[in-house]
Amino acid sequence: MTxxxxxxxxxxxxxxxxxxxxxxxxxxxxxxASPGPSAGQLLLPQLMAxxxxxxxxxxxxxxxxxxxQRLDVLQPAVDRLLDPAAHGxxxxxxxxxxxxxxxxxxxQVPLADTVRLCDTAHLWPLAAAYSSEAPAxxxxxxxxGVRVLDYRLGHTDEIAAAAYEPxxxxxxxxxxGQASSRQGPRSAAQRDLHDRRMTAHLHxxxxxxxGRLNALAPWPDWKQILVTGDANLVTAFTAGLPPGMHxxxxxxxxxxxxxxxxxxxxxxxxxxxxxxxxxAHRRLAEQVRDAAFAGEAATYGPADTARAAAHGRVRHLxxxxxxxxxGDATTEDSGRRxxxxxxxxxxxxxxxxxxxxxxxxxxxGEGIAAFLQP
Numbered sequence: 001m002t003x004x005x006x007x008x009x010x011x012x013x014x015x016x017x018x019x020x021x022x023x024x025x026x027x028x029x030x031x032x033a034s035p036g037p038s039a040g041q042l043l044l045p046q047l048m049a050x051x052x053x054x055x056x057x058x059x060x061x062x063x064x065x066x067x068x069q070r071l072d073v074l075q076p077a078v079d080r081l082l083d084p085a086a087h088g089x090x091x092x093x094x095x096x097x098x099x100x101x102x103x104x105x106x107x108q109v110p111l112a113d114t115v116r117l118c119d120t121a122h123l124w125p126l127a128a129a130y131s132s133e134a135p136a137x138x139x140x141x142x143x144x145g146v147r148v149l150d151y152r153l154g155h156t157d158e159i160a161a162a163a164y165e166p167x168x169x170x171x172x173x174x175x176x177g178q179a180s181s182r183q184g185p186r187s188a189a190q191r192d193l194h195d196r197r198m199t200a201h202l203h204x205x206x207x208x209x210x211g212r213l214n215a216l217a218p219w220p221d222w223k224q225i226l227v228t229g230d231a232n233l234v235t236a237f238t239a240g241l242p243p244g245m246h247x248x249x250x251x252x253x254x255x256x257x258x259x260x261x262x263x264x265x266x267x268x269x270x271x272x273x274x275x276x277x278x279x280a281h282r283r284l285a286e287q288v289r290d291a292a293f294a295g296e297a298a299t300y301g302p303a304d305t306a307r308a309a310a311h312g313r314v315r316h317l318x319x320x321x322x323x324x325x326x327g328d329a330t331t332e333d334s335g336r337r338x339x340x341x342x343x344x345x346x347x348x349x350x351x352x353x354x355x356x357x358x359x360x361x362x363x364x365g366e367g368i369a370a371f372l373q374p
Contacts, residue, residue: 004092004105004126004153005135005221006350012103012121013345017096019067022074023122024093025111026081067117070097077102089154090129094121108154109133120342127341129153131321131353134223136273138265139213140256141229141237143202146209149262150218151273156262160216162209167201203236210240219245224276226269228252250276282358288318288369289361297372301365302336309340312347313372320367322356340368 015021074095081091081104088106095102097117109129116122135152148160213219225241225248227234234251241249252272256265266273292300299305299314308314317340341351354362362369 004107004130006130008103008105009123009126009130009351010345010348012094013123013342015094015096015101015103015121016119017098017101019070019097020117020119021121022071022093022095022097023114023116023118024078024081024095025090025114025122025125027090027110027113028082028084028086029089067097070100073100074102077104080104092126107133107152122338123341123345124338127345127351128321128353131351132277132355134277134352135218135221137213137216137219137222137225138269138273139225139227139237140265141206141227141233142256142258143230143233144258146206146237147256147258147265148213148216149265150222151266152221156266158262159218162205164202164205166198202233206233206236207240210237211242214242214245222248223280224248224250224273226250226252226273226276228254228256228269228272230255248280278355278358281352281354282361284316284318284352285354285359285361285369288316288371289365291371292365292369297374298370299372300369302368305340305365305368305370306336308370308372309343309347312343314340314344314347314349314370315373316349316371317341317344317351318362318369318371319351319353320356320359320362321353322359323367337368344370 074093074097077093077095080086081093086106088108090107090109090111092105092107092111093102094104105126107129109132111125111129114122114125130153133153135150138149138151138156140147140149143164145161145163147158150157150159213225219225225245227238227249228251229237231251231253234253238246238249238251250272252269254268256268260268288298289300291298292304297315299308305314305317309317319337319340323337344351359367
């Protein structure tokens with residue numbers, strides 16, 4: 001199982017299979033206090049049994065046997081999904097029943113317990129999770145160095161670190177025969193010079209380190225980059241960031257102990273990330289609305305967006321996440337939104353479900369808009 005990335009969603013959206021694509025979502029908490037099974041562990045066997053009954057009702061005898069045989073072959077993968085010792089709170093499995101291609105994912109956020117067999121993969125739950133807990137880079141800066149964390153869908157990894165080592169000439173500036181504790185104008189001036197040189201050397205280290213941040217493999221996925229620490233040190237680090245990284249930059253003043261585990265660092269800055277994500281969603285909704293009204297490469301409303309998606313032209317689909325999601329109902333609107341998600345990912349685009357309190361600018365377009373390929 002892997003932590004999901006944008007490319008994974010796009011690959012799953014391209015699954016096609018003669019017998020259909022099975023999509024399975026389950027939530028299994030490996031840290032639950034009770035030794036009993038979780039809701040997902042209890043519900044999934046019922047859902048799988050229901051799926052087998054629906055297959056019997058919907059298809060001919062020969063295809064029933066074929067589909068049931070393929071479901072039996074996939075049972076070990078389903079068992080892995082339910083394993084409480086495995087990684088991940090939310091797990092997802094996508095499998096082509098004929099050719100046997102499978103994709104398994106684990107994330108640290110809940111996913112709705114559901115099983116579907118359709119012509120294409122059921123991607124809405126992952127699109128929703130990817131929007132509400134979008135990938136972000138978290139950088140902690142201090143007088144001892146820099147730590148870089150990759151956060152996505154509730155999971156946090158430390159992916160890089162740089163320790164600060166003071167330059168030899170800045171460590172001690174007291175001359176021969178002078179005690180470091182000596183008082184007076186000259187020693188005070190020396191201490192002041194020493195402090196300034198130490199600070200300048202540290203700031204240069206931070207600025208130079210910031211300039212290398214975009215060399216890290218995960219950074220293109222990051223929707224926000226949050227830098228936290230002492231305000232002066234944060235300023236020094238962000239001054240070195242490549243220009244393209246400033247648009248999604250968030251700064252916060254938190255004292256982060258050097259040995260604090262990555263998951264606890266993410267918890268410390270969680271409110272800052274949520275606020276930043278909400279602001280970014282609002283900005284996206286306003287930008288797509290204004291671009292569409294100005295006749296630029298954007299759509300506003302279901303009709304124009306559906307036409308563009310059908311032709312593979314949607315670069316970034318925006319949906320009001322407060323409306324009923326496609327797994328909750330069988331209405332025409334929910335089915336249309338699910339199709340838009342699949343078509344966008346299949347064409348290599350991105351999808352964002354806009355936070356409810358940031359989706360106002362999409363109201364005039366029935367909660368649907370998109371940026372298009374040029």
